[in-house]
Amino acid sequence: MNALSWFDDFGPLRLLLIAVVGVLVLLGPFSGGSVDFTGFALITTLVAPVAYAIFVFVLPLDMTMTALFMTDTTPQRRAALKRALITEAVLLGVMMITWLPFTLKLLRVR
Numbered sequence: 001m002n003a004l005s006w007f008d009d010f011g012p013l014r015l016l017l018i019a020v021v022g023v024l025v026l027l028g029p030f031s032g033g034s035v036d037f038t039g040f041a042l043i044t045t046l047v048a049p050v051a052y053a054i055f056v057f058v059l060p061l062d063m064t065m066t067a068l069f070m071t072d073t074t075p076q077r078r079a080a081l082k083r084a085l086i087t088e089a090v091l092l093g094v095m096m097i098t099w100l101p102f103t104l105k106l107l108r109v110r
Helices: 003-030 041-070 075-098 100-106
Strands: none
Touching (some): 003 041, 041 075, 075 100
16 A cells, blocks of 8 residues: 555544644653653643543544544445554554553543
């Protein structure tokens, strides 16, 4: 499967969603600790945790809509949507795992 096929199957908005979640996965281990208002630490201590909280709800919503669209479409499009659904499910799991220490600290679970 080449890059153009991924673009056709997933579409630009879903690829952007996947890219943002990928960045959040990379920033997850650097979150937490004290809040810093300067430099790159601003991204990891303020922006990324807020984006994580938003995308924890956005990603399952897109997965639900993808599953709904799968019910009434052609077999070829259904296969593409299934690939998107599996990709998003894996990314959601990876994102939740990388942000687990931050979430536990936020909820004060030891």
